[in-house]
Amino acid sequence: MIRKLHIFIPVVLLVLMLQPLSAAENDLESRVLKFTLNNGIRVLLLERPLSPTVSLYIRQRTGAVDEISGKTGTAHLLEHMMFKGTTTIGTRDYAMEREILQKIRETGQRLDLERRKADGADAKALEALQAKLKALQEEHKQWMIQNELDRIYTENGAEEMNASTGQDLTTYHVSLPSNKIELWARIESDRLQNPVFREFYSERDVIMEERRQRIETNPGGKLAEQFFAAAFQAHPYGRPILGWPSDMRFLSMDDVSAFFDQARAPSHTVISVVGDINPEETLSLIRKYFESIPARKTDPLFINGEPPQSTERRVEVIFDAKPQLMIGYHKPPPPTQDDYIFDVIEALLSKGRTSRFYRKMVEELKIAESVETASGMPGARYPNLFAIFATPRRPHECRELEQAIDAELERLKREPVPEQELQKIKNQMKVDFIRSLNSNNGLASMLSYYETLLGDYRYLSNYIKVIDKITPDEIMQAAQKYFRKDNRTVATLVSSRMPSEQSGQPAGSKMEK
């Protein structure tokens, strides 16, 4: 109902959308064309002539995980700034703008420095800097054209214009009438090289509002943030994509520029184009606009792993909301065999009304409203979690639900999954995969995702073959190996509401600050 509400959603749940493959697998592989430009950008093309439209994805293998400590939220803020235009899009006179933007950059930095002193800040200096920044921002307005990039795309019929920042990747996506691929190439190749960070400080306020919306007023968001922070103590997967508020409020234009510099390497970049295209013409357009982007050497960033967990971790979040529960077990990422096995376990436990969790906890014991699972949280570039999300049904509590979940996981360790049940899962995964082929957007998304994440989109075309061979024994072994108390984190949301409260007027309730 709200057309652009979802524009900057972090891709934490992306893995859930990605469905496996089927008999059409060979067909898919023979239809996808893959090229590598001279600078290292990889291009995937797939022709689907049904409708004269095309879906275009650009993904960079850079995300929140690549931020430096104390600067969390930079990747996401950069993604917002990428909508502010380029040196040729959104300007009345870029030379004038450049000068003012430099002053805004410096003034903003000095203002933040003063603000960081908190109670020790010089009130007069603060006020003077604020006034100066405001005047510069006003001055800048006469040389810039607001939201020009969006205007051009929208006016040309763009749909699903979207960008997202995840822990692993950053994505820019749009769908266009198929005669307008050149427009996309012109805009995207430009912003991959020459973005201009206009309206920086008001956009920083916007992401603070985004945080209020997704975390501070959202019990699930708040719980997930604390859950990941507890599960990952050393690895950056423990940090929120949006950033910690104490970092976010002081992010500077320099921070964003530095991150951009690191993110833009062509070798980190994958393009996918799916729709009513002439592959030859499309490739030559892409070469014309993107091949001139200089290849760059970026310093390899080594991210240290999470040390093995030695005891169970538990966190509680007090919030004015119904109770909720999250449980996460550490596990390896794709394309390890164990990761495939966890995809099967995910479906077995929580896919639909015939799943084990639903039948047991929702229908039989009547203690849960829902019990869902997601393998591969909060990312897939590094070892991650198999996560369980559950909400108890009043008057039952998280503790009770946790015990019932444990019992089901124990059963997985003890009893081989019956053949019929395993076959059901495999059948469902196959049909879901075929369904996922019915959309330009979905295909462009999946192809570019696996190419960027794993260096080879064919992970997709082989997926069902691997799934099909998984045995009840393998599932039992994986369950035994990973579903251990000392390998898990449990986070519970405890209601601050009086248990008798029924209405929207919680007496004396409090928000977690």
Add this chain to the structure above:
Amino acid sequence: MKNTIRILICFYSLVLAAPVTAAEPHPASHPDSLTYKPLRFNPPQARRHTLDNGIILYVLEDHELPLVNISAVFRSGSVHDPAAKAGLAELTHRVMRTGGTQSLSGDALDDLLAFHGISLNFSAEMDMGSANLSVLKQDLDLGLNIFSQILRKPRFTQDKLQLAKDLHIEGLRGILDDPPKYAFREFRKLLYQDNPRGRLSSQISVKNIQRSDLVDFHQRFFHPGNIMLAITGDVTTAEALHLARRYLGDWQASGRPEITPPPAVKRNGAIHYLYKAIPQSVIVSGQLAPSKRDQDFYPFTILDFILGSGGFRSRIFQEVRSDRGLAYSTGSFYRARQDYGAFGAYAMTKSSSTTTVLSLLIHIIKDVKQKGITAEELSWAKKSINNSFIFSFQDTDQIASQQMMLEYDRLPQDFLMKYPEQIDKVTAEDLQQTARRYLNRERAVTLVLGDEKAFDKPLSSLEKVIRIEGDL
């Protein structure tokens, strides 16, 4: 990561001479000066068929994937809920699906469908009920057989009804924890007050619902005259018709469509304040708007686009978000049915800017009435709407369902094809007149969810305030 580094090293030697930075402006011309080949635009059309008993079918073949999709709509929305039993339509649709058929229990049916990877869903919204069946071609017979049994004679077992009621009530409790959902729910109740569309389920109304209510509701609304299907995918038209006749053709049940009057415009003009201890307020302000059959539908569509649904360039987005950084989610919406429409502007902003943002929304709307819109804005909106029109025809399910929905809404079949031309005809003057006709502050319903203690100013400094309480 290792992989990336390897790739980096591999190509770096090839392009060592290339400059490392490219800060100078792109040499290419401005995107506005690009020219494009004309778009080939000839979408396929579904064919309409009628079974002897009156069931209407739209069929469109598509053999790309071995799948068949059936979308169905029923004249059975929650608008027909009795006042004391709000939630009945939703429960009826849900338990039709979960409660089994005469020959299969709910669980057995779920097992069978899951084993074949068949997806089958039933749901009710305000003005209609709907179902969707998606099957592999080889399972079409099985899927349609089960689908028809559910339509014709659902079992409505007591245990599945109880489960559905319990889950529904648990869901209602959850609304309280979801500020946008909570606010939009209360807004809807206010906007449609005294009309059945404003009756929303509560714990009390759901507890009142009995199995016999579901049986009655099903009998009243599920009959051939109230049902339309769109069948698309890897099936020939002959086969689709053959199967539809086999499973639905001998279904004889009588009944007639029931019409509910559209919501009536009322005086309002007050701010409804709903308390919740949250650091970010949800603001929604709107009113009833033209129906799809109204000639004002086209100017109002453009007006809404310019005000707040046209993305970053729309006025509300630019003023509230880009200029001032006061919201992440902000804009407007306009939804029209055949006999009424609804419009609203919304924003979510920190408590301490609540009245600032509400004043801005009020001001932006007032401004468009007083000063109208610029020629530039009008041209941008028309191009945007008409250039994206092509996305109404992306796949065969969408195309056939769309044709079915036109008939459901009793709109002419050429409604869609004439849409771009109608949009094109709208003038700046039409827009201003439409704005003046519909966007009256005294008829607007405004809802603010938040914690007034932390607001920048009391709401009463703007308008009369009515304190309300949620009835969840």
